Amino acid sequence: MSSSDDDDSTGEEYLFKVVIIGDSAVGKSNLLSRYARNEFNPNSKATIGVEFQTQSLYIDRKEVKAQIWDTAGQERFRAVTSAYYRGAVGALLVYDISRRTTFESIGRWLDELNTHCDTTVSRMLVGNKCDLENIRDVSVEEGKSLAESEGLFFMETSALDSTNVKDAFEVVIKEIYKNVSRKVLNSDAYKAELSVNRVTLANNGDGSKHGGSFSCCSS
Numbered sequence: 001m002s003s004s005d006d007d008d009s010t011g012e013e014y015l016f017k018v019v020i021i022g023d024s025a026v027g028k029s030n031l032l033s034r035y036a037r038n039e040f041n042p043n044s045k046a047t048i049g050v051e052f053q054t055q056s057l058y059i060d061r062k063e064v065k066a067q068i069w070d071t072a073g074q075e076r077f078r079a080v081t082s083a084y085y086r087g088a089v090g091a092l093l094v095y096d097i098s099r100r101t102t103f104e105s106i107g108r109w110l111d112e113l114n115t116h117c118d119t120t121v122s123r124m125l126v127g128n129k130c131d132l133e134n135i136r137d138v139s140v141e142e143g144k145s146l147a148e149s150e151g152l153f154f155m156e157t158s159a160l161d162s163t164n165v166k167d168a169f170e171v172v173i174k175e176i177y178k179n180v181s182r183k184v185l186n187s188d189a190y191k192a193e194l195s196v197n198r199v200t201l202a203n204n205g206d207g208s209k210h211g212g213s214f215s216c217c218s219s
Contacts, residue, residue: 014064016176017087018169021071021109022094023102027128030159031094032070035169040159057170059177066090066173085116089180090172092124097156098132103142110150122175123152126168130156 020028029051033039036053052069071084093109095102106125113121125147127138140156147154153171157164 014062014177014180016064016066016089016173016180018066018068018090018092018172018176019071019085019088019113020068020092020094021113022092022126023096023099023105026094026096026099026102027159028070028092028094031092031126031128031157031165031168032068034159034162034165036068038162042160055169057173059174060181064173064177066169068169082116085113088117088121090122090124090176091117092126092168092172093152094126094128095138096129096132097127097138097143098129098135100137103127103138103146106146120179122172122179123150124168124172125150125152125154127154127156129158129160130163131158131160 020032022028030040032051032053033041036055051071052067054065054067056063056065058064069084069088091113093106093113095106097103110123113123125143127140127143143156144154146152153175155164155168155171157168159165
């Protein structure tokens with residue numbers, strides 16, 4: 001038996017699917033390669049079909065794996081993207097701060113995400129290429145305003161110099177974990193398990209405010 005099998009038997013493991021969406025050439029592939037491998041390719045070719053990387057991090061002493069999917073933004077590959085959304089619980093919606101048309105497309109990408117995902121999806125609006133400040137075409141305020149109106153997290157990033165790349169992905173992953181933990185905490189199966197273990201769930205109003213961790217001994 002491998003050591004990974006042993007690890008699996010001693011702790012919970014989470015695997016979350018996260019998708020990166022947005023118009024072609026906004027830097028989706030370079031965001032992923034910067035986060036997953038700390039690489040940047042200035043001559044990156046347009047993605048054909050679908051690629052993904054798996055990244056692990058630890059939250060509340062549990063291993064959380066994010067399977068991050070990158071797909072082509074071009075219209076002719078839209079048939080690929082319908083299957084691409086299946087099972088996604090997180091999404092980064094990316095635009096290029098130096099190209100307003102990519103920002104104006106975000107509404108369409110949001111519609112597509114909402115059409116294909118029937119679960120709660122943690123969503124981050126990402127204004128990429130913030131290193132191109134001298135040719136900026138979308139203000140920070142416009143990005144924040146759109147994010148607030150749609151209930152999205154918001155961050156500007158640069159895959160070129162790494163600005164906020166790690167943070168953008170990990171905010172989404174941690175929010176997914178929080179949502180999943182809350183569902184588990186409030187599920188009948190979890191409450192039944194606690195009952196079997198003779199632990200009483202105190203009725204303290206809105207349990208959702210307690211985030212991802214629960215202590216049977218808290219007052």
